[in-house]
Amino acid sequence: MTEALGPLARTLSLPYYEDALPAHDQFHAKRVRDLGLRLAEECQRTVDRDVLSAAAWFHDIGRPRERTGEIDDHGEWAAVEAAAQLEAEGVATDQIEAIQHCLRSHSIRASSPEPATPEAELLFDADKLDASGATGIVRLACIVGERSGRTGEAYAAIDDASIHEVETTDRPDVSILRKWATERVAALYTEPGRRLGEERRRFMDDFFDRFEREIGAGADR
Known part of the structure:
Protein backbone atom coordinates (compact mmCIF):
# COMPACT_ATOMS: atom_id res chain seq x y z
CA MET A 1 0.00 0.00 0.00
CA SER A 112 -26.05 -1.68 16.60
CA PRO A 113 -23.23 -2.77 18.92
CA GLU A 114 -21.83 -0.31 21.44
CA PRO A 115 -18.67 1.53 20.34
CA ALA A 116 -15.79 -0.13 22.19
CA THR A 117 -12.77 1.86 20.97
CA PRO A 118 -11.88 5.57 21.03
CA GLU A 119 -12.13 5.68 17.24
CA ALA A 120 -15.62 4.14 17.26
CA GLU A 121 -16.83 6.50 19.99
CA LEU A 122 -15.45 9.52 18.14
CA LEU A 123 -17.04 8.44 14.86
CA PHE A 124 -20.37 7.93 16.62
CA ASP A 125 -20.15 11.35 18.26
CA ALA A 126 -19.06 13.18 15.12
CA ASP A 127 -21.88 11.59 13.13
CA LYS A 128 -24.48 12.54 15.74
CA LEU A 129 -23.10 16.05 16.13
CA ASP A 130 -23.66 16.59 12.41
CA ALA A 131 -27.35 16.17 13.28
CA SER A 132 -27.21 19.01 15.82
CA GLY A 133 -26.69 22.74 15.69
CA ALA A 134 -27.33 24.75 12.52
CA THR A 135 -26.08 22.01 10.23
CA GLY A 136 -28.18 19.49 12.09
CA ILE A 137 -31.39 21.45 11.59
CA VAL A 138 -30.81 21.47 7.84
CA ARG A 139 -29.80 17.79 7.73
CA LEU A 140 -32.71 16.57 9.84
CA ALA A 141 -35.13 18.61 7.77
CA CYS A 142 -33.69 16.94 4.67
CA ILE A 143 -34.29 13.53 6.25
CA VAL A 144 -37.92 14.37 7.02
CA GLY A 145 -38.28 15.54 3.42
CA GLU A 146 -36.75 12.33 2.10
CA ARG A 147 -39.26 10.25 4.04
CA SER A 148 -42.26 12.45 3.37
CA GLY A 149 -44.79 10.73 1.14
CA ARG A 150 -42.82 7.54 0.64
CA THR A 151 -44.84 4.39 0.35
CA GLY A 152 -46.63 3.82 3.63
CA GLU A 153 -45.54 7.11 5.18
CA ALA A 154 -47.43 10.37 5.64
CA TYR A 155 -46.41 13.63 4.04
CA ALA A 156 -44.59 15.92 6.47
CA ALA A 157 -45.83 19.31 7.67
CA ILE A 158 -43.62 22.31 8.40
CA ASP A 159 -45.64 23.61 11.34
CA ASP A 160 -45.70 22.09 14.80
CA ALA A 161 -49.23 20.72 14.74
CA SER A 162 -49.44 20.46 18.52
CA ILE A 163 -49.56 24.23 18.98
CA HIS A 164 -52.40 24.95 16.56
CA GLU A 165 -56.10 24.69 17.21
CA VAL A 166 -56.59 22.15 14.46
CA GLU A 167 -57.40 18.50 14.27
CA THR A 168 -54.61 16.18 15.34
CA THR A 169 -52.53 14.68 12.54
CA ASP A 170 -50.24 11.74 12.17
CA ARG A 171 -47.97 13.69 9.86
CA PRO A 172 -44.40 14.22 11.05
CA ASP A 173 -43.81 17.91 11.77
CA VAL A 174 -40.96 20.15 12.86
CA SER A 175 -41.20 18.93 16.46
CA ILE A 176 -39.59 15.67 15.37
CA LEU A 177 -36.38 17.55 14.55
CA ARG A 178 -36.05 18.66 18.15
CA LYS A 179 -36.75 15.13 19.36
CA TRP A 180 -34.18 13.55 17.04
CA ALA A 181 -31.51 16.11 17.91
CA THR A 182 -32.14 15.74 21.65
CA GLU A 183 -31.83 11.96 21.40
CA ARG A 184 -28.54 12.20 19.53
CA VAL A 185 -26.93 14.72 21.85
CA ALA A 186 -27.98 12.62 24.85
CA ALA A 187 -26.30 9.54 23.32
CA LEU A 188 -22.81 11.06 22.92
CA TYR A 189 -19.90 9.10 24.39
CA THR A 190 -16.87 11.39 24.63
CA GLU A 191 -16.28 14.41 26.83
CA PRO A 192 -15.33 16.73 23.92
CA GLY A 193 -18.36 15.45 22.03
CA ARG A 194 -20.68 16.19 24.94
CA ARG A 195 -19.26 19.70 25.36
CA LEU A 196 -19.86 20.53 21.73
CA GLY A 197 -23.22 18.80 21.79
CA GLU A 198 -24.42 20.94 24.68
CA GLU A 199 -23.39 24.10 22.82
CA ARG A 200 -25.23 22.98 19.69
CA ARG A 201 -28.28 21.91 21.71
CA ARG A 202 -28.57 25.40 23.17
CA PHE A 203 -28.49 26.89 19.67
CA MET A 204 -31.25 24.51 18.58
CA ASP A 205 -33.37 25.42 21.59
CA ASP A 206 -33.06 29.08 20.61
CA PHE A 207 -33.95 28.23 17.01
CA PHE A 208 -37.06 26.26 17.90
CA ASP A 209 -38.18 28.93 20.36
CA ARG A 210 -37.87 31.48 17.55
CA PHE A 211 -39.65 29.13 15.15
CA GLU A 212 -42.60 28.78 17.52
CA ARG A 213 -42.86 32.56 17.84
CA GLU A 214 -42.82 32.99 14.09
CA ILE A 215 -45.66 30.55 13.52
CA GLY A 216 -47.72 32.13 16.27
CA ALA A 217 -47.20 29.79 19.19
CA GLY A 218 -46.66 32.66 21.58
CA ALA A 219 -49.32 34.97 20.16
CA ASP A 220 -52.25 36.10 22.26
CA ARG A 221 -55.44 34.12 21.62
Missing part, protein backbone atom coordinates in the same frame (compact mmCIF):
# COMPACT_ATOMS: atom_id res chain seq x y z
CA THR A 2 1.48 3.33 -1.07
CA GLU A 3 -1.34 5.75 -0.28
CA ALA A 4 -2.15 7.01 3.23
CA LEU A 5 -5.22 5.34 4.69
CA GLY A 6 -7.43 8.43 5.04
CA PRO A 7 -7.00 9.68 1.45
CA LEU A 8 -7.25 6.10 0.17
CA ALA A 9 -10.58 5.63 1.96
CA ARG A 10 -11.84 8.88 0.48
CA THR A 11 -10.96 7.73 -3.03
CA LEU A 12 -12.57 4.33 -2.50
CA SER A 13 -15.71 5.68 -0.85
CA LEU A 14 -16.70 8.53 -3.17
CA PRO A 15 -18.28 6.37 -5.92
CA TYR A 16 -20.72 4.96 -3.38
CA TYR A 17 -22.06 8.43 -2.66
CA GLU A 18 -22.94 9.27 -6.28
CA ASP A 19 -26.62 8.40 -5.71
CA ALA A 20 -26.78 9.73 -2.14
CA LEU A 21 -29.33 12.30 -1.03
CA PRO A 22 -28.07 15.46 0.72
CA ALA A 23 -28.39 14.30 4.33
CA HIS A 24 -26.00 11.37 3.82
CA ASP A 25 -23.77 12.41 0.95
CA GLN A 26 -20.00 12.77 0.57
CA PHE A 27 -20.13 16.24 2.15
CA HIS A 28 -21.71 14.75 5.27
CA ALA A 29 -18.93 12.15 5.30
CA LYS A 30 -16.30 14.90 5.06
CA ARG A 31 -17.90 16.92 7.86
CA VAL A 32 -17.94 13.81 10.05
CA ARG A 33 -14.28 13.15 9.21
CA ASP A 34 -13.29 16.74 10.01
CA LEU A 35 -15.33 16.84 13.21
CA GLY A 36 -14.04 13.45 14.35
CA LEU A 37 -10.45 14.60 13.95
CA ARG A 38 -11.27 17.83 15.79
CA LEU A 39 -12.70 15.87 18.72
CA ALA A 40 -9.67 13.57 18.65
CA GLU A 41 -7.43 16.60 19.32
CA GLU A 42 -9.32 17.18 22.57
CA CYS A 43 -9.46 13.51 23.55
CA GLN A 44 -7.28 12.34 26.44
CA ARG A 45 -6.89 8.85 25.00
CA THR A 46 -4.68 7.66 22.16
CA VAL A 47 -6.59 7.77 18.89
CA ASP A 48 -5.66 6.13 15.59
CA ARG A 49 -6.54 9.06 13.35
CA ASP A 50 -6.02 7.01 10.19
CA VAL A 51 -8.66 4.51 11.29
CA LEU A 52 -11.02 7.30 12.37
CA SER A 53 -10.61 9.18 9.10
CA ALA A 54 -11.12 6.07 6.97
CA ALA A 55 -14.18 5.01 8.95
CA ALA A 56 -15.72 8.45 8.54
CA TRP A 57 -15.40 8.27 4.77
CA PHE A 58 -16.94 4.80 4.63
CA HIS A 59 -19.62 5.08 7.31
CA ASP A 60 -22.59 5.97 5.08
CA ILE A 61 -21.66 4.29 1.78
CA GLY A 62 -24.60 1.93 2.18
CA ARG A 63 -27.21 4.64 2.70
CA PRO A 64 -28.31 4.79 -0.97
CA ARG A 65 -28.90 1.01 -0.97
CA GLU A 66 -30.66 1.08 2.39
CA ARG A 67 -32.93 3.86 1.14
CA THR A 68 -34.08 1.76 -1.81
CA GLY A 69 -34.54 -1.38 0.28
CA GLU A 70 -31.62 -3.34 -1.20
CA ILE A 71 -30.05 -3.78 2.24
CA ASP A 72 -31.35 -3.60 5.81
CA ASP A 73 -28.35 -2.28 7.75
CA HIS A 74 -26.05 0.22 6.07
CA GLY A 75 -23.47 -0.05 8.87
CA GLU A 76 -23.06 -3.81 8.56
CA TRP A 77 -23.04 -3.61 4.77
CA ALA A 78 -20.41 -0.85 4.85
CA ALA A 79 -18.21 -2.95 7.15
CA VAL A 80 -18.17 -5.85 4.69
CA GLU A 81 -17.81 -3.66 1.60
CA ALA A 82 -15.06 -1.49 3.05
CA ALA A 83 -13.10 -4.56 4.16
CA ALA A 84 -13.14 -5.97 0.65
CA GLN A 85 -11.96 -2.68 -0.83
CA LEU A 86 -9.22 -2.17 1.75
CA GLU A 87 -7.97 -5.76 1.58
CA ALA A 88 -7.51 -5.36 -2.16
CA GLU A 89 -5.32 -2.31 -1.45
CA GLY A 90 -3.13 -4.20 1.04
CA VAL A 91 -4.32 -2.43 4.19
CA ALA A 92 -3.28 -4.20 7.40
CA THR A 93 -5.82 -6.60 8.90
CA ASP A 94 -5.82 -4.94 12.31
CA GLN A 95 -6.66 -1.58 10.76
CA ILE A 96 -9.44 -3.09 8.66
CA GLU A 97 -10.96 -4.77 11.72
CA ALA A 98 -10.78 -1.50 13.67
CA ILE A 99 -12.55 0.32 10.82
CA GLN A 100 -15.19 -2.40 10.64
CA HIS A 101 -16.00 -2.00 14.32
CA CYS A 102 -16.42 1.74 13.82
CA LEU A 103 -18.79 1.17 10.92
CA ARG A 104 -20.89 -1.43 12.71
CA SER A 105 -21.28 0.69 15.84
CA HIS A 106 -21.81 4.18 14.41
CA SER A 107 -25.61 4.00 14.14
CA ILE A 108 -28.04 5.03 16.88
CA ARG A 109 -30.33 2.09 16.08
CA ALA A 110 -30.91 -0.34 18.94
CA SER A 111 -29.46 -3.29 17.03
Whole structure:
Protein backbone atom coordinates (compact mmCIF):
# COMPACT_ATOMS: atom_id res chain seq x y z
CA MET A 1 0.00 0.00 0.00
CA THR A 2 1.48 3.33 -1.07
CA GLU A 3 -1.34 5.75 -0.28
CA ALA A 4 -2.15 7.01 3.23
CA LEU A 5 -5.22 5.34 4.69
CA GLY A 6 -7.43 8.43 5.04
CA PRO A 7 -7.00 9.68 1.45
CA LEU A 8 -7.25 6.10 0.17
CA ALA A 9 -10.58 5.63 1.96
CA ARG A 10 -11.84 8.88 0.48
CA THR A 11 -10.96 7.73 -3.03
CA LEU A 12 -12.57 4.33 -2.50
CA SER A 13 -15.71 5.68 -0.85
CA LEU A 14 -16.70 8.53 -3.17
CA PRO A 15 -18.28 6.37 -5.92
CA TYR A 16 -20.72 4.96 -3.38
CA TYR A 17 -22.06 8.43 -2.66
CA GLU A 18 -22.94 9.27 -6.28
CA ASP A 19 -26.62 8.40 -5.71
CA ALA A 20 -26.78 9.73 -2.14
CA LEU A 21 -29.33 12.30 -1.03
CA PRO A 22 -28.07 15.46 0.72
CA ALA A 23 -28.39 14.30 4.33
CA HIS A 24 -26.00 11.37 3.82
CA ASP A 25 -23.77 12.41 0.95
CA GLN A 26 -20.00 12.77 0.57
CA PHE A 27 -20.13 16.24 2.15
CA HIS A 28 -21.71 14.75 5.27
CA ALA A 29 -18.93 12.15 5.30
CA LYS A 30 -16.30 14.90 5.06
CA ARG A 31 -17.90 16.92 7.86
CA VAL A 32 -17.94 13.81 10.05
CA ARG A 33 -14.28 13.15 9.21
CA ASP A 34 -13.29 16.74 10.01
CA LEU A 35 -15.33 16.84 13.21
CA GLY A 36 -14.04 13.45 14.35
CA LEU A 37 -10.45 14.60 13.95
CA ARG A 38 -11.27 17.83 15.79
CA LEU A 39 -12.70 15.87 18.72
CA ALA A 40 -9.67 13.57 18.65
CA GLU A 41 -7.43 16.60 19.32
CA GLU A 42 -9.32 17.18 22.57
CA CYS A 43 -9.46 13.51 23.55
CA GLN A 44 -7.28 12.34 26.44
CA ARG A 45 -6.89 8.85 25.00
CA THR A 46 -4.68 7.66 22.16
CA VAL A 47 -6.59 7.77 18.89
CA ASP A 48 -5.66 6.13 15.59
CA ARG A 49 -6.54 9.06 13.35
CA ASP A 50 -6.02 7.01 10.19
CA VAL A 51 -8.66 4.51 11.29
CA LEU A 52 -11.02 7.30 12.37
CA SER A 53 -10.61 9.18 9.10
CA ALA A 54 -11.12 6.07 6.97
CA ALA A 55 -14.18 5.01 8.95
CA ALA A 56 -15.72 8.45 8.54
CA TRP A 57 -15.40 8.27 4.77
CA PHE A 58 -16.94 4.80 4.63
CA HIS A 59 -19.62 5.08 7.31
CA ASP A 60 -22.59 5.97 5.08
CA ILE A 61 -21.66 4.29 1.78
CA GLY A 62 -24.60 1.93 2.18
CA ARG A 63 -27.21 4.64 2.70
CA PRO A 64 -28.31 4.79 -0.97
CA ARG A 65 -28.90 1.01 -0.97
CA GLU A 66 -30.66 1.08 2.39
CA ARG A 67 -32.93 3.86 1.14
CA THR A 68 -34.08 1.76 -1.81
CA GLY A 69 -34.54 -1.38 0.28
CA GLU A 70 -31.62 -3.34 -1.20
CA ILE A 71 -30.05 -3.78 2.24
CA ASP A 72 -31.35 -3.60 5.81
CA ASP A 73 -28.35 -2.28 7.75
CA HIS A 74 -26.05 0.22 6.07
CA GLY A 75 -23.47 -0.05 8.87
CA GLU A 76 -23.06 -3.81 8.56
CA TRP A 77 -23.04 -3.61 4.77
CA ALA A 78 -20.41 -0.85 4.85
CA ALA A 79 -18.21 -2.95 7.15
CA VAL A 80 -18.17 -5.85 4.69
CA GLU A 81 -17.81 -3.66 1.60
CA ALA A 82 -15.06 -1.49 3.05
CA ALA A 83 -13.10 -4.56 4.16
CA ALA A 84 -13.14 -5.97 0.65
CA GLN A 85 -11.96 -2.68 -0.83
CA LEU A 86 -9.22 -2.17 1.75
CA GLU A 87 -7.97 -5.76 1.58
CA ALA A 88 -7.51 -5.36 -2.16
CA GLU A 89 -5.32 -2.31 -1.45
CA GLY A 90 -3.13 -4.20 1.04
CA VAL A 91 -4.32 -2.43 4.19
CA ALA A 92 -3.28 -4.20 7.40
CA THR A 93 -5.82 -6.60 8.90
CA ASP A 94 -5.82 -4.94 12.31
CA GLN A 95 -6.66 -1.58 10.76
CA ILE A 96 -9.44 -3.09 8.66
CA GLU A 97 -10.96 -4.77 11.72
CA ALA A 98 -10.78 -1.50 13.67
CA ILE A 99 -12.55 0.32 10.82
CA GLN A 100 -15.19 -2.40 10.64
CA HIS A 101 -16.00 -2.00 14.32
CA CYS A 102 -16.42 1.74 13.82
CA LEU A 103 -18.79 1.17 10.92
CA ARG A 104 -20.89 -1.43 12.71
CA SER A 105 -21.28 0.69 15.84
CA HIS A 106 -21.81 4.18 14.41
CA SER A 107 -25.61 4.00 14.14
CA ILE A 108 -28.04 5.03 16.88
CA ARG A 109 -30.33 2.09 16.08
CA ALA A 110 -30.91 -0.34 18.94
CA SER A 111 -29.46 -3.29 17.03
CA SER A 112 -26.05 -1.68 16.60
CA PRO A 113 -23.23 -2.77 18.92
CA GLU A 114 -21.83 -0.31 21.44
CA PRO A 115 -18.67 1.53 20.34
CA ALA A 116 -15.79 -0.13 22.19
CA THR A 117 -12.77 1.86 20.97
CA PRO A 118 -11.88 5.57 21.03
CA GLU A 119 -12.13 5.68 17.24
CA ALA A 120 -15.62 4.14 17.26
CA GLU A 121 -16.83 6.50 19.99
CA LEU A 122 -15.45 9.52 18.14
CA LEU A 123 -17.04 8.44 14.86
CA PHE A 124 -20.37 7.93 16.62
CA ASP A 125 -20.15 11.35 18.26
CA ALA A 126 -19.06 13.18 15.12
CA ASP A 127 -21.88 11.59 13.13
CA LYS A 128 -24.48 12.54 15.74
CA LEU A 129 -23.10 16.05 16.13
CA ASP A 130 -23.66 16.59 12.41
CA ALA A 131 -27.35 16.17 13.28
CA SER A 132 -27.21 19.01 15.82
CA GLY A 133 -26.69 22.74 15.69
CA ALA A 134 -27.33 24.75 12.52
CA THR A 135 -26.08 22.01 10.23
CA GLY A 136 -28.18 19.49 12.09
CA ILE A 137 -31.39 21.45 11.59
CA VAL A 138 -30.81 21.47 7.84
CA ARG A 139 -29.80 17.79 7.73
CA LEU A 140 -32.71 16.57 9.84
CA ALA A 141 -35.13 18.61 7.77
CA CYS A 142 -33.69 16.94 4.67
CA ILE A 143 -34.29 13.53 6.25
CA VAL A 144 -37.92 14.37 7.02
CA GLY A 145 -38.28 15.54 3.42
CA GLU A 146 -36.75 12.33 2.10
CA ARG A 147 -39.26 10.25 4.04
CA SER A 148 -42.26 12.45 3.37
CA GLY A 149 -44.79 10.73 1.14
CA ARG A 150 -42.82 7.54 0.64
CA THR A 151 -44.84 4.39 0.35
CA GLY A 152 -46.63 3.82 3.63
CA GLU A 153 -45.54 7.11 5.18
CA ALA A 154 -47.43 10.37 5.64
CA TYR A 155 -46.41 13.63 4.04
CA ALA A 156 -44.59 15.92 6.47
CA ALA A 157 -45.83 19.31 7.67
CA ILE A 158 -43.62 22.31 8.40
CA ASP A 159 -45.64 23.61 11.34
CA ASP A 160 -45.70 22.09 14.80
CA ALA A 161 -49.23 20.72 14.74
CA SER A 162 -49.44 20.46 18.52
CA ILE A 163 -49.56 24.23 18.98
CA HIS A 164 -52.40 24.95 16.56
CA GLU A 165 -56.10 24.69 17.21
CA VAL A 166 -56.59 22.15 14.46
CA GLU A 167 -57.40 18.50 14.27
CA THR A 168 -54.61 16.18 15.34
CA THR A 169 -52.53 14.68 12.54
CA ASP A 170 -50.24 11.74 12.17
CA ARG A 171 -47.97 13.69 9.86
CA PRO A 172 -44.40 14.22 11.05
CA ASP A 173 -43.81 17.91 11.77
CA VAL A 174 -40.96 20.15 12.86
CA SER A 175 -41.20 18.93 16.46
CA ILE A 176 -39.59 15.67 15.37
CA LEU A 177 -36.38 17.55 14.55
CA ARG A 178 -36.05 18.66 18.15
CA LYS A 179 -36.75 15.13 19.36
CA TRP A 180 -34.18 13.55 17.04
CA ALA A 181 -31.51 16.11 17.91
CA THR A 182 -32.14 15.74 21.65
CA GLU A 183 -31.83 11.96 21.40
CA ARG A 184 -28.54 12.20 19.53
CA VAL A 185 -26.93 14.72 21.85
CA ALA A 186 -27.98 12.62 24.85
CA ALA A 187 -26.30 9.54 23.32
CA LEU A 188 -22.81 11.06 22.92
CA TYR A 189 -19.90 9.10 24.39
CA THR A 190 -16.87 11.39 24.63
CA GLU A 191 -16.28 14.41 26.83
CA PRO A 192 -15.33 16.73 23.92
CA GLY A 193 -18.36 15.45 22.03
CA ARG A 194 -20.68 16.19 24.94
CA ARG A 195 -19.26 19.70 25.36
CA LEU A 196 -19.86 20.53 21.73
CA GLY A 197 -23.22 18.80 21.79
CA GLU A 198 -24.42 20.94 24.68
CA GLU A 199 -23.39 24.10 22.82
CA ARG A 200 -25.23 22.98 19.69
CA ARG A 201 -28.28 21.91 21.71
CA ARG A 202 -28.57 25.40 23.17
CA PHE A 203 -28.49 26.89 19.67
CA MET A 204 -31.25 24.51 18.58
CA ASP A 205 -33.37 25.42 21.59
CA ASP A 206 -33.06 29.08 20.61
CA PHE A 207 -33.95 28.23 17.01
CA PHE A 208 -37.06 26.26 17.90
CA ASP A 209 -38.18 28.93 20.36
CA ARG A 210 -37.87 31.48 17.55
CA PHE A 211 -39.65 29.13 15.15
CA GLU A 212 -42.60 28.78 17.52
CA ARG A 213 -42.86 32.56 17.84
CA GLU A 214 -42.82 32.99 14.09
CA ILE A 215 -45.66 30.55 13.52
CA GLY A 216 -47.72 32.13 16.27
CA ALA A 217 -47.20 29.79 19.19
CA GLY A 218 -46.66 32.66 21.58
CA ALA A 219 -49.32 34.97 20.16
CA ASP A 220 -52.25 36.10 22.26
CA ARG A 221 -55.44 34.12 21.62
